[in-house]
Amino acid sequence: MRLSSVLNTLENARQADDLQFVLSEIRRGYGFAHATLLVVRAGISPLPYPFFCTTYPPAWTDIYLRRNYFEIDPVIEISRTGFLPVDWHALRAQSLKGKAFLRDARGFGVGRHGLTMPVRGANGERSLFSVTSAANRSDWRRLRDASIWELQVLSHYLHDKAVLVSGLRASGARDMLSRRERECLQLIARGEIPKQIAARLQISEGTIRLYLRLARRKLGARTLYQAVARASFLEIIDV
CATH class of the missing domain: 1.10.10.10 (Winged helix-like DNA-binding domain superfamily/Winged helix DNA-binding domain)
Incomplete structure (x- = not known):
């Protein structure tokens, strides 16, 4: 029921800003702290990370963009080689900057736990769909296991809609x-x-x-x- 509701909302999205409402619905419907979609690479854009949409607190988003945390975020490393969902507990920030980044993120209420779905599109685009939670470890595991299949489905539909409405597909x-x-x-x-x-x-x-x-x-x-x-x-x- 949750999946079909989100897909209906997503189908009606006609511009990039509409995806903010879709992520908010995912957040509410599944009980996550936050949801984020980042297009890491798109064929016609010369820029790295050409599309970014999130429910994170504005203060954290502002710092993230201003300090260009794309370069040290360990989650983004997943996009280079990964295909399968990754629980953030499996991530290891090797540098001091990476460890400081993770501490800062928790301080801004991003959430203690997270799950990221890498997506590779039909035209070579790549994106990352992530959800976070402030629950305790056992509740997080139950939430993750109960929703992971639907989140994987949603990740592909979100990716397709994002590159479509943002104009990142060259000829439509x-x-x-x-x-x-x-x-x-x-x-x-x-x-x-x-x-x-x-x-x-x-x-x-x-x-x-x-x-x-x-x-x-x-x-x-x-x-x-x-x-x-x-x-x-x-x-x-x-x-």
């Missing part, structure tokens, strides 16, 4: 796929199978399957069902 999501790839995926979404699509478009079934494989790869989807869901969310096809 629709241009990710060719006309034929969109057409085939649209017909799959309407319930047709490759053989029927081939007859409709008067091309071979093998060619249809090739278009669908290419569409899946570009959308970063493992199955056709995932490809249809992602294409629908990005408004590439109508469902």
